[in-house]
Amino acid sequence: MALDTDHPLNSLGFAKPPSQTRVVVAMSGGVDSSVVAAQLAEEGYDVVGVTLQLYDHGAALAKKGACCAGLDIHDARRVAETMGFPHYVLDYENVFKDAVIDEFADSYLAGATPVPCIRCNERVKFKDLLETARDLEADCMATGHYIQRKMGLAGAELHAAADAARDQSYFLFSTTAEQLDYLRFPLGHLKSKAETRALAARYGLPVADKPDSQDICFVPNGNYAAVIEKLRPGAAEPGEIVDSEGRVLGTHKGVIHYTIGQRRGLGIGGLEDPLYVVKLDVDTKRVIVGPKEMLSTRVVPLREINWLGDAPFDSAAEWHVMVKVRSTRPPREAVIRPLGATTATVELLTPEEGVSPGQACVFYDPASTRVLGGGWIWKG
Template sequence: MRILAAMSGGVDSAVAAARAVEAGHDVVGVHLALSRAGGTLRTGSRGCCTIEDAMDARRAADRLGIPFYVWDFSERFRDDVIDDFVAEYKAGRTPNPCMRCNERIKFAALLERAVELGFDAVCTGHYASLVETTDGLELHRASDAAKDQSYVLGVLTAEQLAHTYFPLGSTPSKALVRAEAAERGLSVAQKPDSHDICFIPDGDTRGWLAEKVGSETGDIVDASGAVVGVHDGAHAYTVGQRRGLRLGVPASDGKPRFVLEVRPVSNTVVVGPKEALAIAEIAGARFSWAGRAPSALEFSCDVQIRAHADPVPASASLTSGELVVRPETPFEGVAPGQTAVLYDGTRVIGQFTIDRTLSAVPAGV
């Protein structure tokens, strides 16, 4: 196959490209320039799109003896990921920019261009597995549960899966990937993993959002509407947050309070007891299937609401254009804007963006 290897400059994508070459594929490496600031430098292990990362990717490609290019996707990244991130926070939701990047950049914009140029598939260093069955291609969890990235790939459609290649899915551990990189003479063998939000390299999400959204003081209220504190900007708060509330009025029971809701229109943050974070139902109209769609309008599944959360057994149903999920045990601290990924064992069924939640605690309790 003709393979376009997306090379971030990290060890995973370098080893994935090496395995594609070793498997006999015709491989070309590409690094995506996503930052508008071309001279951006890496800070520790934060970020994945810096000038150093581009150079690391080039060195890996040279070591593998494959052609290498840098493609400027910064404008598309700004429009589809950064602007979306800001808009979601303005609306009081909690977005996942990594999901949007996979959905709209790596497996939409990049894949579209790859197919146009005659490539059969895009290769990445994600830890996930593709399984060919009589019912079609399936996306499954990686063999290394600690590194499994199937959650952030849940946005991929059947058509996109047909043009993807994940060489690391069956690797038992990240340590083995690093050892393999060292054996292959790849300079990124011990490079730290990137983490946090790549376009906020200093990790100060609150400060970054304040510059983009602005900071306007507002009320922090309890469930009855009574004012219990003041905030410096609702965008800085997320559902489930406990720290940094600086409440002026203590709870009557003396227990800590948590953010239950962010209301951007009124610039209000609602707080309450931990018990009120329990969610009995989540739902969303923006859903997709990773391969074949469920054969029934109601089905059982496991649901994961964060990249490293444990899956929760649940029932799901398609009702009036909405995907509704009810967990066997309530979720805790779920916010609109988060992504819920549905599984059948290790297989990814699909995903949806959470538009609304239903509390497990009766109103007034």
Template sequence: MLKEFEIEPLLKDKAPHQTKAVVAMSGGVDSSVAAVLLHHLGYRVIGVTLQLYGSNANARKGACCAGQDIYDAKRVAEGAGFSHYILNYEEIFKKEVIEDFADTYMRGETPIPCIKCNQTVKFRDLLQVTKNLGADVLVTGHYVRRLEHNGEVKLCRSIDKSKDQSYFLFATTKDQLRLLRFPLGGFYKCDIRKLAKYFGLQISEKPDSQDICFVSKSYSETIAKLVPQSVQKGKIVDTNGKVLGEHNGIVNFTVGQRKGLGIAHNEPLYVIRISTENNEVVVGPISALMQKKILLKELNWLEQPKEGMEVTVKLRSSHAGSLAAIYPTEEKGKACVILNDEYFGISPGQACVVYKNEQVIGGGWIYK
């Protein structure tokens, strides 16, 4: 069975028994299989699970990193026979991910906390733990490929396109990528479940994590608890400023939304933008949501694109991708993306991830 799951050596100049690998274990099938597979291949595996919100008893069932997940990760490590540690990162997670999530909504933007979590707690902090433990690499169960040739490291899309997670890892830096390893990127999810059964893992049929881990019932309820002023009533206006109705808090609306506006009109209306200064939700026809020009900030490049370079961009995780050209702007650390064709509902706060064929060359956060 294991012959079907050959992977590239984690280090080319070290044998498995000489290689110490920290594996980030969320308690799900993917990271569990990654850890057990490496252990069976002879690597010196250390499992690490982060406790990010253990005191939140209302976390949604099926979300990642809940209390049950910590137990599942510990059970997998004990069953396989390798070391496992639980690290309490609740305060850091609250500050850098949960509060950022609420602040982004309050700016009238649509956040992606999973990217922020990877960017801060999971990679920045876990990589420091990896170094502190004297380990050689940090391994995760992400479906993405890390390709290395002649000392050059590239981040590429997973073989299993239905599970590809490269969009969520665009903020990974070159230095981080040198220590990171993603052994599952060359496999399909169905095969990973087969491998979980082969290893006798009780979680082999455990459902994938869904939605945002710290959201209890709904985004709006979670944010209302964090930022009570987010549910202040305000006006719903058209693009000319005409008042069409009243909203019960800007936190209940996102750009591109059509349903649940609570107003009657002779044509379908969509949320065009959210004006936090005036506490207004601006609505209009679908044509007002079609755009070709996007401005990006907080750029991260694994490979610096040339001016006018033709690329493919993903504007949300479910987006198949659009052809575009990318240009620098006069402002340092920002860029302009011009799409070949108009795209519906581009939302500030989302990530624009830039690809050259299968390779992730970087990206940035949409701000306009």
């Protein structure tokens, strides 16, 4: 389709004036999404702010540092009032519980270490909220995520953020090509969080100095076990702590209190060498511990793979890529060997420690910042 020569592409990639371009901004109440909304409003776009109520925020009002509490809804509304665009709060509590919280609890009970923020993006924000944006006849949806969308020869591509310290590509690997066509990430090119806060101050936003959220929004103070016990009463059944030979070294108050790679808080002092959690056996209620070398993993089984490469995933016998098996670790060299369209094994050229079922393995192009997708680690 020929471009309208009277109207070159605007900053969101549409051949029409900003005033004729409607964009729904997903607003969490934090500084990032607030800056996105303010920036687009200042540029003259037809901005509609939407904030999701994801759980009963009445119990969370006293909790700072979480992304979805009632205070954050109030902050998002104040930003919309400051910049003069409409703002809506949508009750997604049931959707969020079914799509994110229940799986989070069940995954922990199954001995996995889930990443609910990925599921929230995949199943709520980029699915239901995106459909709401379409219903509002928006041309696109924008978020405050630190990730870049670039146009390639085959269409929109996902790329890591310019600021490696803020990059959120690990949490967005499951974004599909269709979703990527509709999404925009205006902060991905910024070099630091200081730039974002400077923009917030320039727009006079009330959240300019608001601290970043640290916790998962429905897990106060990072206490996963307390949340799971509340969701699944009786989940924390005691059991034995054993070594790799099955020798009993102590007891525990519930498998849900432990994660692969954990060293502290095992309660089995007095041993010469430090021991780490190397496996969780839910069926026998056993926590298996061993020396650090037992944590090394070279082959990682994956399922539910979302592939964003140009050629079909299973069109090659293997893909040489860089991968992340934890959000906080740098990408490492690896070889992906597809077993089907959505399953594969990944061979890490350098073994990683603490690879855990329930975590994600995200693929990166070795020659660029492009995100090629990823999958979920499982037990095989």
